[in-house]
Amino acid sequence: MQILAALFxxxxxxxxxxxxxxxxxxxxxxxxxxxxxxxxxxxxxxxIVIVRCPEDHSGSGSLEVIFKRDGEQVARNVQPxxxxxxxxxxxxxxxxxxxxxPGTVEAxxxxxxxxxxxxxxxxxxxxxxx
Numbered sequence: 660m661q662i663l664a665a666l667f668x669x670x671x672x673x674x675x676x677x678x679x680x681x682x683x684x685x686x687x688x689x690x691x692x693x694x695x696x697x698x699x700x701x702x703x704x705x706x707i708v709i710v711r712c713p714e715d716h717s718g719s720g721s722l723e724v725i726f727k728r729d730g731e732q733v734a735r736n737v738q739p740x741x742x743x744x745x746x747x748x749x750x751x752x753x754x755x756x757x758x759x760x761p762g763t764v765e766a767x768x769x770x771x772x773x774x775x776x777x778x779x780x781x782x783x784x785x786x787x788x789x
Contacts, residue, residue, distance in 0.1 A: 660720045660740060662776045664709045665768045691781040698758045704780050706752040708768050712742035724752045725767045733764060740770060758782050
C-alpha cells in the first residue's frame with residue numbers, strides 16, 4: 660500500500676458519482692492555525708491519510724502516525740488499514756497535542772514500516788484582533 664496524500668483539514672464530505680466512484684471533498688486544508696487561547700493549551704487537528712492499494716497487494720496493512728516536535732515523539736496513533744486491491748481508501752487520525760508555546764509538530768505517516776510522508780502543523784499565537 661502507498662500513501663498518496665496526508666493533510667490536516669477541517670471538513671470532509673463523501674459523495675457518489677456516476678459509475679459508482681466516490682469523491683472526497685475536503686475543506687479547510689491547513690498547515691497552521693491560531694491557538695484558541697494563550698498556551699499552554701491542547702490542540703487536536705484532524706489528519707486524513709489517503710492510500711492506494713495495488714492490484715497485487717493483500718489489501719491489509721498498518722498505518723502508523725508519529726507526531727514529533729523538535730525530533731521528539733509527542734503522540735502516536737496506530738490503526739489497521741484495509742483497502743480492496745486496486746482501490747483507494749482513507750483513514751482519519753486525531754491526536755491531542757499539548758503546546759507549551761506556539762510551534763510546529765510534524766506528523767510522520769507510514770504504512771507497514773515503509774517510507775514516511777511528513778506533514779507539518781504549526782500552532783500560531785492566539786489572534787488578538789477580535
